[in-house]
Amino acid sequence: MKKNLLTVLMIFAVVSMFAMGGSDNASSGAAMSSGSSGVVSEKPVEFTVFLNFNNMVFNPEWKVWQEVAKRTNVSLKSVISQANSNEKEAFNLMLSSGKLADVIGYVSVADLEKLGRDGGLIPLNDLIKKYAPNIQKRLDTVPSFASTAYSLDGNIYFIPKDQTLKFSEFYWIRTDWLEKLGLKVPTTVDELYTVLSAFRNKDPNGNGKKDEIPLFDRAGTKAPDEYLNLFDTSTEFYARNGKMVFDPMEKEFALGVKTLAKWYKEGLIDPEYFTRGAKSRDILLSGNLGGFTHDWVSTGNYNSKLAKDIPGFKIEGMAPPKDPYGKIALRDARTAGAGWGISSQCKDPVTLIKFFDFLFTQEGIDLMNWGVEGEEYTRDASGNKQFAETVLKAEQTPVGYLRSLGALYRVGTVQDGDYEISIMSAEAKDVATLYAKHPEWYPAKIPPFADMRITMKVKPEDDAQYKKIMTSIRPYVDEKFQSWILGAADFDKDYPAFKAELEKRGIKEAIAILQKAYDISYKK
Numbered sequence: 305m306k307k308n309l310l311t312v313l314m315i316f317a318v319v320s321m322f323a324m325g326g327s328d329n330a331s332s333g334a335a336m337s338s339g340s341s342g343v344v345s346e347k348p349v350e351f352t353v354f355l356n357f358n359n360m361v362f363n364p365e366w367k368v369w370q371e372v373a374k375r376t377n378v379s380l381k382s383v384i385s386q387a388n389s390n391e392k393e394a395f396n397l398m399l400s401s402g403k404l405a406d407v408i409g410y411v412s413v414a415d416l417e418k419l420g421r422d423g424g425l426i427p428l429n430d431l432i433k434k435y436a437p438n439i440q441k442r443l444d445t446v447p448s449f450a451s452t453a454y455s456l457d458g459n460i461y462f463i464p465k466d467q468t469l470k471f472s473e474f475y476w477i478r479t480d481w482l483e484k485l486g487l488k489v490p491t492t493v494d495e496l497y498t499v500l501s502a503f504r505n506k507d508p509n510g511n512g513k514k515d516e517i518p519l520f521d522r523a524g525t526k527a528p529d530e531y532l533n534l535f536d537t538s539t540e541f542y543a544r545n546g547k548m549v550f551d552p553m554e555k556e557f558a559l560g561v562k563t564l565a566k567w568y569k570e571g572l573i574d575p576e577y578f579t580r581g582a583k584s585r586d587i588l589l590s591g592n593l594g595g596f597t598h599d600w601v602s603t604g605n606y607n608s609k610l611a612k613d614i615p616g617f618k619i620e621g622m623a624p625p626k627d628p629y630g631k632i633a634l635r636d637a638r639t640a641g642a643g644w645g646i647s648s649q650c651k652d653p654v655t656l657i658k659f660f661d662f663l664f665t666q667e668g669i670d671l672m673n674w675g676v677e678g679e680e681y682t683r684d685a686s687g688n689k690q691f692a693e694t695v696l697k698a699e700q701t702p703v704g705y706l707r708s709l710g711a712l713y714r715v716g717t718v719q720d721g722d723y724e725i726s727i728m729s730a731e732a733k734d735v736a737t738l739y740a741k742h743p744e745w746y747p748a749k750i751p752p753f754a755d756m757r758i759t760m761k762v763k764p765e766d767d768a769q770y771k772k773i774m775t776s777i778r779p780y781v782d783e784k785f786q787s788w789i790l791g792a793a794d795f796d797k798d799y800p801a802f803k804a805e806l807e808k809r810g811i812k813e814a815i816a817i818l819q820k821a822y823d824i825s826y827k828k
Contacts, residue, residue, distance in 0.1 A: 366710025420461025463716030535560030604731030621735020
């Protein structure tokens with residue numbers, strides 16, 4: 305952080321100490337406990353805010369936030385120009401200016417925590433205990449939320465956006481091809497191999513050519529781990545029985561890599577797996593070529609999209625195949641993510657923490673996910689919510705339309721899984737319901753992953769060394785993995801030297817750093 309900002313923060317730290325004190329001063333005295341009405345302040349108050357999500361600068365005129373202001377008596381004013389959609393650039397400009405918004409949200413958990421350690425965000429622990437019962441309850445009852453909220457120094461510098469659903473992506477398979485070939489949905493990795501071989505060799509698309517691509521993916525750099533996970537391994541770190549390991553050093557890795565290399569050699573994996581890119585799904589499904597993949601709920605939309613061009617086309621979600629050890633252990637569970645915190649320059653953090661707490665009441669959660677009742681959604685006699693036609697038939701997607709109202713924004717709240725399921729296609733709802741019924745597929749006490757890369761917090765004093773080590777190791781592992789899958793190198797001949805090189809580059813030290821962090825975060 306810039307020196308001028310640190311100087312300013314030292315001055316404002318004194319102000320914040322008084323603002324958070326036990327006695328009620330003029331500003332915090334105006335704040336009331338958030339009740340069922342949602343009122344936070346007796347008189348209308350306004351705070352400045354730094355927020356930019358998906359290139360959408362926070363706009364206080366958005367319908368949902370106008371409603372929030374009406375119910376709480378608290379409104380927010382953006383410090384970012386509506387013309388500046390570059391979040392990182394705007395964030396750095398704010399820091400270098402030395403003038404912080406009252407509320408700061410940002411895409412990076414690590415940067416929010418660093419800002420807190422540097423004095424730019426205040427610790428919220430005591431404020432939450434005293435004034436935010438809904439946030440405190442979530443910290444006490446949802447371990448993954450608490451793990452994201454607490455920094456390794458024990459402080460809470462920001463309130464995360466939590467998730468109620470565990471699932472993210474699903475396995476999808478061409479069930480029309482299965483029916484044509486008289487096959488069942490595979491339930492194990494061995495059965496999956498049998499199905500993929502039949503897709504390749506028995507002409508399920510019926511064009512007389514051997515052009516089917518049984519396994520494909522559009523996920524780019526994260527794609528390798530999506531299928532290594534079928535063998536209980538990855539190119540990443542993982543927690544096994546409380547012990548951090550680097551999977552490429554473990555016994556499961558060899559079986560996973562050698563099996564995928566065999567599948568690739570037999571033509572079961574897209575020959576352009578590493579290069580085809582984001583349009584793989586469009587190209588291979590619309591060409592009636594692709595058979596099996598791991599992807600988001602939108603994959604189910606292809607059933608209606610391709611119905612005219614490919615008669616009988618059907619792709620459906622399926623349960624994850626059991627790995628060679630008889631288990632299902634998914635590594636792509638959703639976890640709480642970045643949210644917002646209170647800056648050390650805010651003069652009334654008490655009112656703000658009560659405002660933050662409102663977004664963890666059911667009333668606040670409904671506003672953030674569904675919009676305004678009676679306009680964006682209604683309830684049936686049982687209390688179940690349904691989106692109105694204005695949302696479902698908007699020119700934009702339902703999500704796009706809700707975001708244009710200010711809903712689904714990246715702030716501290718809870719993302720309601722019911723809203724997501726309500727706007728899914730029938731095929732997507734079926735597989736979402738299936739995965740939702742099996743929380744045991746998502747092991748507890750494993751670190752969070754984003755795009756199949758570990759996003760575990762490390763202690764500040766270890767951060768630079770950890771990044772230095774992994775800057776050397778990560779490209780090396782990715783390069784070797786690709787060479788083995790493509791058949792450019794022999795795994796058995798390479799593997800002893802590969803492990804020795806990892807040790808030379810410091811993998812044991814990196815594991816020790818993560819073990820220390822894991823013990824703090826998960827062994828409470």
